[in-house]
Amino acid sequence: MRHLVKQLLDQELSRRDFGKAMIAMGFSSAAAESVLSSVAVAAEGASTGAYEFTGNGGEVIAECLRAAGVKYVFDTNSTGQATFYDACGQRPGLKLIIALQEGQATAMAHGYELGSGKTAALFMPGIGMPNTLCNLYNAWKDRSSLVVFSDGQSSDMVGRDGFQQVADWMEPTEQFTKWHWDLRHPDRIAEMTRRALKVAGTPPGGPTYVKFPRDVMTAQDVTQTMHPQDSFHVPVEMAPRADVIDKAARMLIEAEKPLINVGSEVSRAGANADVIELAELLGAPVSQGYSVYSDFPFNHPLFQGFAGMGFPKGLRRADVFLNLGSLMPDESIITAPVRDTTRVINARLEYDVIANRHPTELAIAAGMGETVRALLDSVRSQATAERLKNISTPRLEKAQRDYEKAQVSKRRRLEKLWNNEPVIAERLCHELDQVLEENAIVVVESGDRSPQNWMTIAPDKKHLVGPTTGYALGWGIGASLGVKIAQPDRQVIAIVGDGAMLFGQIEALWTAARYEIPVIMVVMNNHSYDGERGRIYMMSQLARENKEAWKDMSCYLGNPDINYVDIAKGFGIAGEKLEKLGDIKKVFKRAADANRDGRPYMVDASIARRGAHAESTWHPEISIASMRSVKV
Incomplete structure (x- = not known):
């Protein structure tokens, strides 16, 4: 249907042919007429509250977002956004949330969309677009409505394999976007910004991408008509036959x-x-x-x-x-x-x-x-x-x-492990269910389903977000920050595995500290990729033939034993290690107190390793230092 809508909006398809095509695909006449009426409003651009605006390219983009009711723009800084930054500085209602790494900015925007149900806006450096792709893929798998903008080199420089250039910046994003556009004409900034918002937000949702070259961003005296985004909203109300x-x-x-x-x-x-x-x-x-x-x-x-x-x-x-x-x-x-x-x-x-x-x-x-x-x-x-x-x-x-x-x-199966230390993940989640707010939002990126199986996840109770159906690691902390921005009056807790935390999420702590985003961040730390080790063991021909000969070549994360509390302290975030069952309530009370004071909190929770070869701490002994002939 998205292709039909695009053809109608681009005036490549008549209203009659659009309706015939929908009926041919099994829609009722009423559903076809409902969608047709909604799309026609957007196509005709009928609007009230329209006004003219003149400014440079960056100012036009910012004014479009303001007119669309966008409150937050998730951003990773770049020189090419200079005019946009100036414009945001003059518009207090348009808040920039800066992330240090593009993938985490994308996860934050994704979390904001999942938490609010509203289209999220994201502005990236053109050269940073490859870094967005992992979490852009996650957002696409979840059908999340994200609008991604990026800057880029001037149009007259393309095709020379020069500084920060590739042949086609659109192609890498094609699989993970509903629609994308390389804008070359300043007089179409407002049109394409609105279209990106509309296409992303029209169910089923998904990311869209617009690239603004530097000559478009810096173009002067650009006059555009601003419309409320409601005038381009497509309410997809499709009744079944x-x-x-x-x-x-x-x-x-x-x-x-x-x-x-x-x-x-x-x-x-x-x-x-x-x-x-x-x-x-x-x-x-x-x-x-x-x-x-x-x-x-x-x-x-x-x-x-x-x-x-x-x-x-x-x-x-x-x-x-x-x-x-x-x-x-x-x-x-x-x-x-x-x-x-x-x-x-x-x-x-x-x-x-x-x-x-x-x-x-x-x-x-x-x-x-x-x-x-x-x-x-x-x-x-x-x-x-x-x-x-x-x-x-x-x-x-x-x-x-x-x-x-x-x-x-369920309880009997775990009876022998229930009081163990390090605590098992199921016990920790059971205890968390008792100490968290009844309507807490739980953002999950862990290796098992302990949160789902041992916490009260139900309407009007705790709400679950995650794991993303993309299952690309490096998402949960950034997503939890976006969820909290969307739902500031609800308790938000992120539960991530230590392996997931190490997939590029450390940088998100800076954003949590800078913007005082009061989220409880729990790292389930067992120094291991338990799930991955189990799957590798199950698929290993060597393990089937000789269990004693099998070795865990890639999944043990100890040596060095990472201390996530110390890492958090480096960003000015308080936290503590959780190693004893009896400390769970005290630790999470202090975490909740920190949140009430407006501060994020890190809990480095020691979790038992489970599964095949869980007790092994062996890993390949490779020392580059020992291979030196000169000690430099």
Whole structure:
């Protein structure tokens, strides 16, 4: 659909042909008309509150962002942004959040978008764009609405392989952006800035990128018309076809073993409570799809596990599988696919991924809020309250019994390790659940699912952000700072593994200190990539043939044993090491006190290593110093 919208906006497609194309793809006439009307408003540029503005290129960009209601711009400094910096200095409402490294600036913008639901703005040095790509990829995987700007050399210098030049700065970002543009004409600054904001923010979201060469940034006396961004907003309200919804409802009512799979489109639509209502109405089990959010409460008796980096109960037994706003489960996201005989109902706003692999009986191209509410209405219209109660009650009762048994079993499996020191990750997360604010936001980039399994993640309770579905490390600290900027009145805690922390996140501490961003940062420090070591061991032919001969060549992180408290102190951030169970409450009380005083806090938590060869501290003994023939 994004290509159709672009063609309509570029006047390459008529309104009639746009509507025909949408209907041909399975949209209802009402949905096609709704989108067409919304896009037409943007295409025609109708607006109130428009005004003319004259300034240099940097001032025009800043004024566009101000008119669009942007409050924060995440930035890494560069000479080419000089005119933009001057403009921001004259606009107190436009706040620059400086990061020392482009990847962390991108993670902060990503976190801000995830925490606020608003499009985030990011201004990078042109030469720094390669550094953004890892976390730009993460943002793209999460369908996060980011607008990335960069400076660049003057247009008359391109193509010479000169200072900070490559043949094409657009090409590296192409895979991770919905749209990108190399702007060459100052008279189009406002147009393309607005378009970048509109395209990024139109669901399904995603990053956009605009490059401003130096001659555009420094162009003088540029007169542009400023419009409120609302005049270019495309409200994608896509109602599903009534006949398809009625058939889906019948399938769910008649199913013996239904399973509902939920993804991030549900959370982005604010449809979580509706999904819970639908699941309870039918007593239908629910799995968490591949998502950066917690889209269904993990402590709900109907929750069956993760259909992505996990294997939910009942997935292979389901006779009807309702997918709501998530990738379909398969081996590519480390889970099992549904059976070929399972009747699949696949509802996506991002409709072009429907039926790419799995046979799909019903394809629903529509918004998740509209779809779930329509399903609720249709189920209730087709089955009496008594029939629905007869369907759901035995399922709910069984789910409650199974849940209670699972809770006992979960604790029993860890009984021998529960009081150990170093503490196991599960115990630390269990204790954190008791001491954190009830509505804390937990930003996760750790190697296991201890936060999900041992903390109360549910609507109106603790909210989970992460891990990113990109799984590219070096994200969690920067993301937590962005989340806190978006939600300053909620407690925010970042839980990251020591391995993730070492993937270029140290620089984010400077931003936390400079802007007094009161986040609790917990480094789960076990001096190891536990998960990676386990996977390498499992895939090793040598380990299968001779376990004693196998060695951990790459995953032990001790020697040197890094002290993250000392590192934080170098940035003026207080913190402490956590090594004893009995200190957990005291440590996190001091962390919360620091946050209340407006300061970030670092907790270096000693965590037990687990899994194959966890006890080993062996690593290849290589000393370059010993190889010298001259001691220099």
